[in-house]
Amino acid sequence: MAEAGTPIAKKGKSRANTPDPDFDWREIAWLMQVSRALDRLEETRLVPERKVLYQFSARGHDMAQVMLGTRLDHPRDGACGYYRSRPFLLSLGVELEDALGSAMGRAGGYSDGRDIGVVFNYPNPAGCPALPMCGGVGAQYTPTAGWAQAITYYRDVLGDDGYAGAIAVVLGGDASCATNGFWSALTIATTQKLPMLFYVEDNQYGISVPSTYQTPGGDIARNLASFGNLHVLSGDGTEPAEAAGLISEAAEYVRGGSGPALLRLSVPRLQGHSFQDTQAYKSEAFVASEWERDPLPKLKSYLVGALMDEAEWDAIAAEAEEAVAAASAAAEERTVSSPDRVTANVFYEGEMQLFGGQWTRGYRAPASTETPRPQGQRINMSTAIRRTLDAELELNPRMLLFGEDVGPKGGVHGVTLGLQEKYGVERVFDTSLSEEGIIGRAVGLALAGLLPVPEIQFRKYAEPALEQINDCGTMRWRTNNRFAAPMVLRMPVGFFKCGDPWHSQTNEVQFVHNPGWQVAVPSNAEDAVGLLRSALRGNDPVVFFEHRAMLDDAWARRPWPGDDYVLPFGHARKVREGDRITIVTWGAMVPRCEAAAEGLSADVIDLRTLQPWDREMVLKSVARTRRCLIVHEDLRTGGFGAEIAAVVADEAFLDLDAPVARLTMPDIPSPHNPVLLDWAVPSVERIRAKIDELLEF
Structure with missing residues (x-):
């Protein structure tokens, strides 16, 4: 095995004509045919019928993704993909009906219709979870690094032997290697020698932008060859034997405890970035060269004659078509989630989440x-x-x-x-x-x-x-x-x-x-x-x-206040009580407001939390005092005081004897010189002056 930091091009343990026995090739063939059938169904019917609004074909990326998923068999493995990772999700066990139902935004599935169907999540009680993906390119890398660090923490600090050999895997395209998230995760994983596999699918384009705009020469593996504490491998993700060997080697290296690895596989993107993408930025010759590298006929050539005959291959394809058709019918029977539920589950509401925390x-x-x-x-x-x-x-x-x-x-x-x-x-x-x-x-x-x-x-x-x-x-x-x-x-x-x-x-x-x-x-x-x-x-x-x-x-x-003292969120506190004016504030403005109200009959309310905030206390106080002043250090325009003022005006308008007032910093950054700062931040004197103004209204 090469030393860490050395790229290995087109190397793996299976190069003979006999398919690698460590892989279930029939399962790989089945999942790849299912993935192709899903793409085909969406592109020919569900998208034109506007039943699927966001569609990202995985055609060309699919074979190697499926292989990768079959290597994640440790119960404490974790993985995070991106919007072109559905074949990988299928290999982890995602139900076809959920995959299609989520793509159609129907009830149930990944999100109950709240998120686009290509942004996956999968708790997977039977094995490796698919951590919640994000719509932002590169956002998957650092959470996966966190999962990798958690593996080492459970194993080495908490002494849980069940984490021995577990790994974290993150999938990304070549364009994502230019993002902050990629480089941050790479730094975390290599400095901590975490059990993390960076799996980079290089299709040479980020939407329309060539990979040479993302990394010099368009090859992240070559450019990271000397990166410390990183085992780098690179090869062709369309050649079954080569891809299988590289994926096995990368996973085994990380499981062995030597630190992180990066595997770059070159794959074609056989459709546009999304369904709407015409790929007009590619030449006809380049598109033709991509189709010549389609991994599906290569997989068929690799398996037929060595592991199965033509009839079995055709039967697998037919069964995949039938399974996708049945899943589509079931998914289309799903309803749309009731709109009155769309505000649920922003916060914990008493029903435990399935995963996390x-x-x-x-x-x-x-x-x-x-x-x-x-x-x-x-x-x-x-x-x-x-x-x-x-x-x-x-x-x-x-x-x-x-x-x-x-x-x-x-x-x-x-x-x-x-x-x-x-x-x-x-x-x-x-x-x-x-x-x-x-x-x-x-x-x-x-x-x-x-x-x-x-x-x-x-x-x-x-x-x-x-x-x-x-x-x-x-x-x-x-x-x-x-x-x-x-x-x-x-x-x-x-x-x-x-x-x-x-x-x-x-x-x-x-x-x-x-x-x-x-x-x-x-x-x-x-x-x-x-x-x-x-x-x-x-x-x-x-x-x-x-x-x-x-x-x-x-x-x-x-x-x-005691070793067991807790203060629930959403409960404000009155630091001074009175009946002529309500002053609402928080943070460093609380003592200033208290001092400004000296000698007056005023309610001075310290909100203590802004989400949630104690609307009830504020509204009850305003109903009694009939005046409201909101004081905060933040800028005036769009500050949280505007929200409080709007609620008071909306729900206590008839109780008011004066306009709702705000005293804040002006809409400028915080000045450095103390003289300028004292002018900008609400002072005791300015707060008192505003109180007097409202009391005289």
């Missing part, structure tokens, strides 16, 4: 109380968060804490100081500098039943991870509660002594606007403990904002 692996939260029991001296918010993380790490061996600089440094804000020393680098660890990789890895870890607690170092740095954040939040909904990936995403936000456009952003509303995420914005140490512990023991993904100015703020200090 620690709750599906037997986790039971310790006893808790919603009543704080203050103990000892007041502590700052930073200490409160660290102590909560420490306590939950102690109680829950499934919990992992990670991000940039969270290890020996203890985080740039010192919140995780000492935790790696106490729990080890397997549980508290630094990551490569890739926010896509941090969150994507967390998704894979969560799908494998662990509790990831990733940190994004500053709110502004979350932008490269937004695709993974969105995909994670929508997972429960778009799989109709088949999959979920609960995690707690910690993120420092806001100003601290000074500001700037890169470290001081809040923009909480962006995460409220990502369906499926709960959002916490504690203003003090006690609330931080209760909300964080609630999130760590919950069954939904949570964004936990830690305001930089409040981490060591004297006002935010509180006694430790």
